[in-house]
Amino acid sequence: MSDDSDIPPGGETWVASDAFRDEEGQIGALWLERLKAFILGRRSEDMALVMAPLHIADVGDVLEQLEAQERIALVRMLGERFDFSALTEVDESIRLEIMEALPNAEIARAMAELDNDDAVFLLEDLEKADRDEILSALPAFERLALKRSLDFPEDSAGRRMQTDFIAIPPFWTVGQAIDYLRADQDLPDEFYQLYVVDAAYKVLGTLPLDKFLRAKRATRIEAIMNTGQVLVDALEDQEEAARSFERYDLVEVGVVDENGRLVGVLTIDDIVDVIHEEADEDIKLLAGVGDEEVSDTTLDTVKSRMPWLSVNLVAAVLVSFVIGLFNATIEQMVALAVLMPIVASMGGNAGTQTMTVTVRALAMRELEGGRLRRLIRREMVVGVANGVIFAIFIGVVTAFRYGSMALGAVIGSAMVINMIVAGTFGILIPVTLDRLRADPAIASAVFVTTITDIIGFFAFLGIAGLWFGLF
Amino acid sequence: MSDDSDIPPGGETWVASDAFRDEEGQIGALWLERLKAFILGRRSEDMALVMAPLHIADVGDVLEQLEAQERIALVRMLGERFDFSALTEVDESIRLEIMEALPNAEIARAMAELDNDDAVFLLEDLEKADRDEILSALPAFERLALKRSLDFPEDSAGRRMQTDFIAIPPFWTVGQAIDYLRADQDLPDEFYQLYVVDAAYKVLGTLPLDKFLRAKRATRIEAIMNTGQVLVDALEDQEEAARSFERYDLVEVGVVDENGRLVGVLTIDDIVDVIHEEADEDIKLLAGVGDEEVSDTTLDTVKSRMPWLSVNLVAAVLVSFVIGLFNATIEQMVALAVLMPIVASMGGNAGTQTMTVTVRALAMRELEGGRLRRLIRREMVVGVANGVIFAIFIGVVTAFRYGSMALGAVIGSAMVINMIVAGTFGILIPVTLDRLRADPAIASAVFVTTITDIIGFFAFLGIAGLWFGLF
Structure with missing residues (x-):
């Protein structure tokens, strides 16, 4: 050995x-x-x-x-x-x-x-x-x-911030600042810019390291510092801070308290986490799974999925009552029961598509001013266009399957109506939730599909009842 | 004037x-x-x-x-x-x-x-x-x-990279490097680290500016550079590069060609865009809206939504054929047509929940080794638990609504079956797509809901037919 x-x-x-x-x-x-x-x-x-x-x-x-x-x-x-x-x-x-x-x-x-x-x-x-x-x-x-x-x-930004940072006075020279950095052992682990502050720790300017490095030793800090820097309020939501980072391609930003004093800094690695969390949250809210993680326990998972499934059950029972109104109609023509899920399912999908685009656009702040009107106009036209295309398709298939042009016409008309409804509510529901200061991602899906289910079944069974005189 | x-x-x-x-x-x-x-x-x-x-x-x-x-x-x-x-x-x-x-x-x-x-x-x-x-x-x-x-x-990383960067030899002193930075006018706009390279531009080490600034002028670069740095292959997918950035909290990384020569750098602002795009892509793929933007034209939007809606239409027609198998059953008991969408809808929602958690876990590389088995086990149990809870609820409601304990029992059993199926396929479909090297987000939703629709209708109508002897 x-x-x-x-x-x-x-x-x-x-x-x-x-x-x-x-x-x-x-x-x-x-x-x-x-x-x-x-x-x-x-x-x-x-x-x-x-x-x-x-x-x-x-x-x-x-x-x-x-x-x-x-x-x-x-x-x-x-x-x-x-x-x-x-x-x-x-x-x-x-x-x-x-x-x-x-x-x-x-x-x-x-x-x-x-x-x-x-x-x-x-x-x-x-x-x-x-x-x-x-x-x-x-x-x-x-x-x-x-x-x-x-x-x-x-x-908040204050929660996420790092409280170690390098603050220097404006009247120092580059040489003095370098000597200070070389001498001081108690500096933060990583930093990307220096903060130029007055005696009250108000930020006068910032100095990115690359700019600092390229200046001559005799240069005064105030002559080369960047003014008009972006600062973040410590009470500001971290998602707002993340938006500033993205918009202005920052790597580090100063955080100030209510008196404008520099109290910390946010760095890009924290913000990357925030951006990820935010997108993740949107995806999970859309599917109704809360802030679940794969490592959650079984019990936590069961609990976290209950609310959404409960809301969906109530919605499904409501939808079933709408179908129940047409009991007699279905009894006379069982083909209607066989075909009705097609109309509902297409409406649900089209509505989810529009809703997803709207939710993301709201999250990225892309629906300012005239763009919302333009989006609504577009989605209405898209609803009509896709409605007509798929109405023709399913109409023909149905007419052949049941040998009835009339049944094809009925399912086609119901499809057009439901696709337009899908486009409209796919926008209106998330926008309304956003106006009410709720997160537009939450619960939008269950609202949209409940509406497209109800309209889908109602339009199809209603038109069929009228057309074939089954009431 | x-x-x-x-x-x-x-x-x-x-x-x-x-x-x-x-x-x-x-x-x-x-x-x-x-x-x-x-x-x-x-x-x-x-x-x-x-x-x-x-x-x-x-x-x-x-x-x-x-x-x-x-x-x-x-x-x-x-x-x-x-x-x-x-x-x-x-x-x-x-x-x-x-x-x-x-x-x-x-x-x-x-x-x-x-x-x-x-x-x-x-x-x-x-x-x-x-x-x-x-x-x-x-x-x-x-x-x-x-x-x-x-x-x-x-x-690829090579597409996104910035080709301006600062490369210095290992035998320079800190002082020489600073003088070079001060003298050279042709430097990149922004940089966070220096690259220490040999004559063939192979990377020997990196030197973050904060570390560089704190070193004395006489120090040799090779004495303070970081070795064991993370490098990205120019051919590597930008999403892979983004994962390295996140994992190691980087702000800048060198990009090397197939000969290991430094050809460019990726900075965090590009990576933030990639992270955002990737999350956005996942959300949109899940809803089947491709890489749509709110500013797309109406025609582009109609086109981008067609494939998904077409797939869904085919799936819906397939589902309707399954219902068609039970024509005679429904004819004898119209209540079945009224209740059947409840079972399908709950399965669809539960399946979407499981699928979303799985898709995100795959995207974040969280399903390595034993964690996948653990997730499958958990989702099966969650399916059974939520299935039983909601089965009891809907069973009681149905029993009262139709005055039939038997009908309540039928819908309850169908619900339990469909919830277990939802949990199983909510994992298996995205994991299979991932193994086949397809993006697990795409089309998972339509597969999952088609399966839960088919099983939902089949289980409910089939159990009812057997129970009440309607075949």
Whole structure:
């Protein structure tokens, strides 16, 4: 036995054969098996050795791949070597599960090491009692900074901001500023611009690093700083802040309090998360699944889907009562029951299409001024056009299937009516919800399909009843 | 008359009363009216005066608010004062409309001024003949750079990249590098890191500006550069590149060709656009509206919605044939026709919920390894749980409505079956599409709802037929 006996058997070939990520970019199955064996065998040092080179994002991915008890064992075994910022990279349910399994004292120790924005992110979802206990165990300076951030409303810029930033006075020269940056050890980890402030911390200008670097040492800061910079109010919603980032292609923006004092900065990596969350939220609201994640428990999932399914059940029962009005009609002509779902289904789909375009346009603020009128006009014409095209198609098919031109004409007319209704309500429902300051994505789909179902069945059965004199 | 007669009447009060953006953040109605009056009155100088202070993102918003002929008139009247990068901020249909209305010689002049990535973005959607004419009118250096970018596949990192970047040798000192940055006038507009390369332009390391700034002048670059940097292959899909950005919180990444030579860089602002497009695409694919924009013409919209509606029509006709199998059953008991859409509708909704969670999880690469099995297990249980809950509810309602316990039991059992089917196919369809390397968002919805419709009607009518002996 050589003296590297603390390397696991086969350790030499490890990197070559058991790559961390396979060709698909997923975590290698062999790599993961080995890690799990280390955890199970309580081989802390071996485990720490393979975890050490990983980026926090990769640590997050590993945590998500493990079973609940393995995750907690891993964090415990790593101890002080575990970088808590990895928890910002995992699903909320996993994050809470790990945080709740650890003693508050240990969390407090870890929080003191983290960037302010990461610490806030980890603390904000904890129970108030746990949070207070952790805060009180922190050094005064960190405690106050975290408390101030946590006092801002959820999803505000103040909550997301990083409170470390570099502020310099306007009368310094570039040389003085560079010397300051070289000397000061207590700077933020990453920064993209300097903030030029007066004595009251009001922002006079900003100086991106690339511009700063290209200036001569003797140049005064105020001569080269950018004025007219975009600033974000700490109380502003993070989605609003994200829109500023996108609109003006920013990488970092200053956050000011109600007195206009610089209190923190938002960086693009936070904003990328916000943009992602926002789009994700829209998709999930449209399908009625709330803020679900794949790692949610079964019980949470059942609960989160109940409201939407309940609303849909009520709507479906309502629709069925509309059909019930035509009991006698259907009794005389069973073909109507066979054909009626076609009209409803086409209306539902066309309505969902229009609604989706409208919801996205509202989210991107693309329906200002004249554009809404133009969209309504377009959707009406599209409804008529697609209505007529598909009416002819289904009319012909039906006429052949049942050998009745009349039945073809009835289903065709119902189709045209329902497609126009679909286009109209596909716009009106999300726009109305938006005007009422509700999120247009929520519940739009169930409203739209309920209306197209009702109109679809009513128009088809009604026209048929009149045409064939079945009332 | 004073000598500032070229200021429009009322020019002094302009800024105060007719703000560019109103309180909602939309472009002020009065501001826009005034601009339109200038365009109509051919008052180029007045128009240029009000447009001059706008950021290109705001110019883009203004263009989107104008009518087609106003837009082109504005661009023509501004002439050389129009910054073509504003066209990267508008919808594709508006961009093409403006580009097509302008002479190619004028576009060529403008392209020479733009950043390489913006020029590529504007040129890539033009007709090949127009593009070649514009390219041939460009100076050789710009032409070659643009051609190289355009040779990379659509949506690849090479297409999106900016070809201006700062490369320095490893043996320079920090001082030499700073002097070079201060002296060289031909640097990219914005940059966040320096690339340390060998003579063959292979990347040896990267140096973020914040780290660079804090180093002493005498330090050698190779002593402080980051190694193990993330690089992107020029042929890689831009969505893959976006995932690297997100995973590792990058702001800039080097792009290398097949020989590992540095050929360009991707910056976070491009990636933010990609992230947005990708989420937008998923939402729209789920609703079957392709890559539609609110500014598309009516004809384009009709065309873009046809495929999905056609597929849905075929599916609906198929479903109607399934119902047709139970003609005799319905004839004997019309209540079945009244109730059957409830079962189908609940299945469709539950299936869409599961499918949406699955599609998003696939898009975020969250279904690696054991997580897929866990998700399937969860969705089956959720299907059973929600199926039973809603089965009891609708069973009781139906039993009371028709005074028949048996009918309540029939609809309840059909509901449980359909909810389990919904959960199963809500996962299996997108996962299968993903395995077949198709985008799981596309067409999943129509497959899922067709299956839940068929099973819903079949189960309900079939169980009823057996139970009441109607066959």
